[in-house]
Amino acid sequence: MKASGLDRRGTRRLMRVTVSAMVLAGLLALAGCIPGAPGSDLFGDGSQADRVVKGMPDGWEGPDPDLFNGDPVVGWVSDTEFGVITVGSGSCPAVAGELQVLGSDEVQVEFGPSPHDPCTADMAATTHVFELPSSVSERPVTVTVQFAEYETEYLLDLATQTAAFPEPPTRLPSTRGRSVIRR
Numbered sequence: 291m292k293a294s295g296l297d298r299r300g301t302r303r304l305m306r307v308t309v310s311a312m313v314l315a316g317l318l319a320l321a322g323c324i325p326g327a328p329g330s331d332l333f334g335d336g337s338q339a340d341r342v343v344k345g346m347p348d349g350w351e352g353p354d355p356d357l358f359n360g361d362p363v364v365g366w367v368s369d370t371e372f373g374v375i376t377v378g379s380g381s382c383p384a385v386a387g388e389l390q391v392l393g394s395d396e397v398q399v400e401f402g403p404s405p406h407d408p409c410t411a412d413m414a415a416t417t418h419v420f421e422l423p424s425s426v427s428e429r430p431v432t433v434t435v436q437f438a439e440y441e442t443e444y445l446l447d448l449a450t451q452t453a454a455f456p457e458p459p460t461r462l463p464s465t466r467g468r469s470v471i472r473r
Contacts, residue, residue, distance in 0.1 A: 339386040339418035364446040373417040380414030395428035400436040
């Protein structure tokens with residue numbers, strides 16, 4: 291027996307337990323950081339989107355975001371998924387809340403600020419991808435986008451996949467104390 295009180299068997303057992311704990315901790319850390327996995331988000335910020343993509347995802351069918359004005363845009367990602375592109379800091383994108391169904395042709399999502407700080411001073415596009423609920427069956431779909439920290443509400447048309455992209459935005463009268471922009 292060694293002076294430390296551990297024999298060879300005890301030392302081996304301690305090594306196995308230590309290595310197993312390290313492997314388990316590594317796997318748990320990786321499982322929470324896999325981009326695109328259901329329920330996870332790329333930035334670890336609590337987003338309620340099905341997935342978050344830096345830039346524009348493969349298969350994007352919608353208008354390109356304007357990095358200068360920062361207005362959100364919507365488009366199709368697949369036959370059953372749509373995306374909301376927000377523009378802001380690349381390291382601290384807006385955080386999507388829960389998708390709410392307002393009718394058979396309308397959904398709403400509110401975005402909050404990123405919990406990360408400090409943030410990069412760049413303007414980057416981030417796509418928040420949502421599965422369109424089956425109860426939203428009429429087309430086109432209006433996607434209402436709100437930002438918790440701003441007074442502007444965006445009413446964006448998610449056009450049919452074969453339709454042309456929407457025309458420039460139109461300002462509508464204020465509702466609920468918010469400025470409304472209709473695309």
